[in-house]
Amino acid sequence: MELNVHNLGCLRGGRRILADVSLQLSAGQGIALQGPNGVGKSTLIRALCGLIPHSGRAQVGEFKLGSDGWLDQIAYAGHQDAIKSALSVSENLRFWAALFNGDAAAALDRFDLSQIADRPAGLCSAGQKRRLGLARLVLTKRPLWLLDEPTVSLDTTHTALFAEVLAQHLAQGGLAIVATHIDLGLPLRQHLLSAPKTVEGLDIADPFLAGDFG
Numbered sequence: 001m002e003l004n005v006h007n008l009g010c011l012r013g014g015r016r017i018l019a020d021v022s023l024q025l026s027a028g029q030g031i032a033l034q035g036p037n038g039v040g041k042s043t044l045i046r047a048l049c050g051l052i053p054h055s056g057r058a059q060v061g062e063f064k065l066g067s068d069g070w071l072d073q074i075a076y077a078g079h080q081d082a083i084k085s086a087l088s089v090s091e092n093l094r095f096w097a098a099l100f101n102g103d104a105a106a107a108l109d110r111f112d113l114s115q116i117a118d119r120p121a122g123l124c125s126a127g128q129k130r131r132l133g134l135a136r137l138v139l140t141k142r143p144l145w146l147l148d149e150p151t152v153s154l155d156t157t158h159t160a161l162f163a164e165v166l167a168q169h170l171a172q173g174g175l176a177i178v179a180t181h182i183d184l185g186l187p188l189r190q191h192l193l194s195a196p197k198t199v200e201g202l203d204i205a206d207p208f209l210a211g212d213f214g
């Protein structure tokens with residue numbers, strides 16, 4: 001499976017954040033999306049999740065961004081861990097495993113969560129919550145992982161563990177775009193985002209994109 005992103009652009013609040021972003025990934029390849037704060041890494045990832053209006057196009061396998069099938073190809077991990085605080089760690093994973101027909105026990109083990117399986121997720125530390133959120137990735141079995149600073153709050157050991165999980169996903173033919181400020185120690189291709197020239201001005205060429213649902 002391949003990912004092709006062609007001339008993707010985005011406005012947010014009437015300002016052009018992204019212009020003409022093009023990327024290509026073959027099965028087993030990942031991109032480390034880099035660039036200074038505010039350059040648009042999260043914006044690109046959210047646009048690829050279909051959460052922000054965009055121009056240009058993207059396709060993974062036969063599925064086009066915006067089509068029904070696209071969403072079934074992606075697994076997104078954003079800044080929010082999106083866990084249910086009142087459920088235990090294990091219950092959170094069992095909920096997601098039921099949705100994706102995944103193996104909750106294996107995900108618990110893979111993300112080193114077994115010892116806190118019965119703890120209410122709301123009582124977990126920031127790094128534990130992050131691992132719980134990331135554990136969903138392996139349950140989804142989806143090919144394209146869109147990850148926005150996935151290692152925030154992780155200690156060194158668990159950053160390395162996450163890098164192993166990502167390496168395994170790629171070794172199995174998966175794809176990944178990872179916005180990150182750190183080196184995960186993986187052979188990811190670097191893609192440095194830079195601000196488009198029009199970033200300070202209104203882009204009246206695309207007024208229909210000026211709204212922001214993200």
Ligand SMILES: Nc1ncnc2c1ncn2[C@@H]1O[C@H](COP(=O)(O)OP(=O)(O)OP(=O)(O)O)[C@@H](O)[C@H]1O
Nearest residue numbers: 012013017036037038039040041042043044212214
């Ligand atoms: N909802 C919004 N409405 C309008 N502008 C926004 C919105 N969200 C973000 N922006 C602007 O879009 C730009 C890109 O933000 P984005 O979060 O994509 O940057 P980033 O590269 O991920 O930054 P960081 O490294 O700090 O996480 C920023 O200038 C930000 O102020």
